[in-house]
Amino acid sequence: MKSSLALAATLLSATASAQTPLDPAALRDAALEDELAWDITEGLTTEIGPRPAGSAAEARARDWGADRLRALGFQDVRIETFPVPVWERGTESAFVTAPFPQPLHLIALGNSGSTPRDGITGEVAMFDSVAALEAAPDEAVAGKIVYIGHAMRATQSGIGYGQFGAPRRQGPSIASRKGAAAIVVRSIGTDDSSVGHTGVQTFAQGVQPIPAAALANSSADQLERIAARGEPVRMRLVLTSRQTGNHDSGNVIAEVPGRDPDAGIVLVGCHLDSWDVGTGAIDDASGCGIVTAAAKRVMDAGTPRRPIRIVWFGSEEIGLFGGAAYGEAHADEKHALAAESDFGADAIWRFDSDLTDGAAPVAARMAAALAPLGIAQGPTDAAHGSDIGPLAEAGVGIVQLQQDGTRYFDWHHTAEDTLDKVDKPQLQQNVAAWTAMIAVAANAEEDMLAD
Amino acid sequence: MKSSLALAATLLSATASAQTPLDPAALRDAALEDELAWDITEGLTTEIGPRPAGSAAEARARDWGADRLRALGFQDVRIETFPVPVWERGTESAFVTAPFPQPLHLIALGNSGSTPRDGITGEVAMFDSVAALEAAPDEAVAGKIVYIGHAMRATQSGIGYGQFGAPRRQGPSIASRKGAAAIVVRSIGTDDSSVGHTGVQTFAQGVQPIPAAALANSSADQLERIAARGEPVRMRLVLTSRQTGNHDSGNVIAEVPGRDPDAGIVLVGCHLDSWDVGTGAIDDASGCGIVTAAAKRVMDAGTPRRPIRIVWFGSEEIGLFGGAAYGEAHADEKHALAAESDFGADAIWRFDSDLTDGAAPVAARMAAALAPLGIAQGPTDAAHGSDIGPLAEAGVGIVQLQQDGTRYFDWHHTAEDTLDKVDKPQLQQNVAAWTAMIAVAANAEEDMLAD
Incomplete structure (x- = not known):
């Protein structure tokens, strides 16, 4: 100042x-x-x-x-x-059901598919990049909730947004093509907060929309720590939303x-x-x-x-x-x-x-x-x-x-x-x-x- | 470090x-x-x-x-x-219905009363301190949604928590005694974020519980700016919760x-x-x-x-x-x-x-x-x-x-x-x-x- x-x-x-x-x-x-x-x-x-x-x-x-x-x-x-x-946000929540039951904070991405009102529950498949997801065999992803992390850091020019935005922009379509039930990405942001970063993503032509959301960065940290313990991680997602024409x-x-x-x-x-x-x-x-x-x-x-x-x-x-x-x-x-x-x-x-x-x-x-x-x-x-x-x-x-x-x-x-x-x-x-x-x-x- | x-x-x-x-x-x-x-x-x-x-x-x-x-x-x-x-949090939302329709961010306080599932709507009565609320005639408060602000600032010793915590600790009982429909206080915190600060409050003996929540500090700023325009402010609150014994x-x-x-x-x-x-x-x-x-x-x-x-x-x-x-x-x-x-x-x-x-x-x-x-x-x-x-x-x-x-x-x-x-x-x-x-x-x- x-x-x-x-x-x-x-x-x-x-x-x-x-x-x-x-x-x-x-x-x-x-x-x-x-x-x-x-x-x-x-x-x-x-x-x-x-x-x-x-x-x-x-x-x-x-x-x-x-x-x-x-x-x-x-x-x-x-x-x-x-x-x-127009796509309209509905109810949003995430809850780790195993191995350590607890809530996480997230926000739906634009054009996310909707879960039923009671949500869906599935095993989480952890990836640290879009490339890792792409390289994964379909059977490692099918029916699961995909997670993609990244390591965006703050810069004066914002140059990381292109590179680190890929999980949000491309992740949902790739996950859906491989048969994933849903996808949560680490928020495309440089904070350590409980507040998720939304943003648009558009499912590629012919790709079935699936529920897609961004975990707040502190919740992404938490999910990664939980997964690092080595036991299978299961999560319940409620992500209702609708396209209103x-x-x-x-x-x-x-x-x-x-x-x-x-x-x-x-x-x-x-x-x-x-x-x-x-x-x-x-x-x-x-x-x-x-x-x-x-x-x-x-x-x-x-x-x-x-x-x-x-x-x-x-x-x-x-x-x-x-x-x-x-x-x-x-x-x-x-x-x-x-x-x-x-x-x-x-x-x-x-x-x-x-x-x-x-x-x-x-x-x-x-x-x-x-x-x-x-x-x-x-x-x-x-x-x-x-x-x-x-x-x-x-x-x-x-x-x-x-x-x-x-x-x-x-x-x-x-x-x-x-x-x-x-x-x-x-x-x-x-x-x-x-x-x-x-x-x-x-x-x-x-x-x-x-x- | x-x-x-x-x-x-x-x-x-x-x-x-x-x-x-x-x-x-x-x-x-x-x-x-x-x-x-x-x-x-x-x-x-x-x-x-x-x-x-x-x-x-x-x-x-x-x-x-x-x-x-x-x-x-x-x-x-x-x-x-x-x-x-045990008191359990339910669904929480706040929406300014007039003069400028928009959502605000808030979090229920411990032992809050519950609104119906569809919430309640009322005019907001603005106060900048517990003392101002106490001094107000009942008719300025009855049936309304009370707001109390304050100006907590960060200190090394945390000395402000006692003084600035009064809206959360005492505000709900005072507002209820004066017939308020609900109360929202500025979060007892020193941040400028969209994340509300909860905390316990206990309704005084014989006082009817009313819905009680804390607005995130950025939402409290926003409500104060809206109110400063001089038109009556109306708000819809959904704050469901329950006592589970x-x-x-x-x-x-x-x-x-x-x-x-x-x-x-x-x-x-x-x-x-x-x-x-x-x-x-x-x-x-x-x-x-x-x-x-x-x-x-x-x-x-x-x-x-x-x-x-x-x-x-x-x-x-x-x-x-x-x-x-x-x-x-x-x-x-x-x-x-x-x-x-x-x-x-x-x-x-x-x-x-x-x-x-x-x-x-x-x-x-x-x-x-x-x-x-x-x-x-x-x-x-x-x-x-x-x-x-x-x-x-x-x-x-x-x-x-x-x-x-x-x-x-x-x-x-x-x-x-x-x-x-x-x-x-x-x-x-x-x-x-x-x-x-x-x-x-x-x-x-x-x-x-x-x-």
Whole structure:
């Protein structure tokens, strides 16, 4: 905290001399005292709470967002709806019945199959990786409850999520193909708590859904200790849930008009939906707060050259539905650049980009404007944020402002994703970085469109 | 960690020269490499898990403990049973129905009344203290769901538990007397998590039990934010539970014979039962590990002057039943000193005592033996540990080895009370301190009995 505040004071004092309103440095420094991103994050998480994809709460959140964006002075605020398949959580419990009877803590994964109301009981087949499960003969798995562990550790970049997320993403389909009765994976998270991490998994085509859940990390530790005693482990699982068919989801879109629409839209995004167990503060209300507050600062400084478009995507968590719907609906529009904030609210430490060659001077000016915030230059072949994937594939330039993810996977997709996890000075650093980046992108004279 | 290990190395090297086996300093230093306390803590939490008072799991834990104590070479290992009234947790959920519909996280308090299966719905009456509730007119409370907040903060001594525990201990009876339909209090804990803190409360004589629960601290924050918007808040509570009548609980007792039984017993205790939601690692399996490992070290060094008695008390959590049963059953025996470990497993930082005047030289030798572990001299009118209260009231000398409680109330009475919260080097420091203290007490030539 102290370092962020000290930095803010230094920057503010260094830029006290008069500068033009559109100077990215001046806008950046003023944004270090931003209140709007916090207000949006606090408001959305408090007045709506959890916002599961396709739910009534997500619909209320769209209306809340549209009202708020209009009140902030954005133009042409609208909701673009699309249908999504909805899975609903039911009752969840796990109990080791042998050799040491005791409860464990777990949470169902998205699209889990359902047990009967009284649950199922079976022997547990222990694996320490997806590869080990894949290598196992079917008879070692058939009729059993599969467990897969892993050893995810916290990193600044969150780089382990891809590797260590495999048990959740691929484990259920592999287990089902081998005839497993159910699967429980170690939570894809870096905490040692009793709170499980949910997340989507989708059974592969033709694969029978089976009950699928994530054990809280302290319960995964416990199960591994119990199994290490060498006796067969049996477990009772109650995991009721249901598919409720298609329901409306939607993207909330708002515009800052530009002087030269042909120069292409600068799109800044976040996602509005959240998992059902927390209030989605770091995933991703804070992202919506950050990009909206930054866009407003640039808007209020005077009409930019390029239009700026804010998109609060719907139904990201269950399979990037909002990004796909947007990509289809807006394929014919010129986008100069797209960027999404969807990795919490801790400080940005690296500026990644994937822009056309002609935009190299723009990237250089962005890097210069970001450096005083402690942001390093990262790769120029950036991975793209989730909902802007379709735009990236269509050749739109991408900027990624990488947030510190050290704490992120302690709380990701859990009941712990609540407002208290958002650190306001770091949130303000995010707004400052986004403000500078948007100001540069929206006012650059260079052509930023891909050929 | 490093400082503990470095300390251990220094002490071990400083005492490498030959010393008598009963030298407390030598025993203390060797205990810094203790493995037994960890083994007991790991074993009890893994092979039994949660051990609710009066449950089948607590009965299994008694057998586990008696077997282990016998295997360690203690004498006259036995179980002394007594009946306890048992309350059983059922289904628990909270949902804000207005103005902002959303779920909250909570946990029922011990002896909570039960709602119907479908729950109850009512307006929430917000209070920030027990005093504010007491001062409220009945009509502000009648028929409503009372909420009481507080502002507990972490301290090394845990001193806030008395003050800030009042909403849990007194709130339900006061709310019921004023006609409240139910009560939810802010969890008595210092965390910001989604995991609620349970704990016992007992409705006062003649007071109608009402549903009583603790909101997780992040949910209490959320409810306070929602209420601060100024609109009436309504909540649906499902809190089913039941009283199942009297069941057996018991104390597990083991002896180290002494050369001079008339010099009085040195009693070292812990409690075997735990709450139902975690595995009771810091509350209080580690306490049993610490006192047992320390007593064994003194036993193995040669027959002490005084007998040493280990007591793993039953049913502490629901009202100190084990301590009361022991006090009654053993009122006629001579106890020279009693001490209990029941505040986690973090390092001991203060040595408190309440001994007869004649034992002042004993206390001085204890303090000298403890000082190299970084343990300061505390008050000589020590508060007494819970289960040894009846002994203290009967005039038995008391020693309290105060553990660092800074982290304790983050996890106390929650699902987070699991083995990963026990830090082995600090656990070993506890064993070293207890070993030194017991060695001094059991071998002191001074008369330590009260008149």
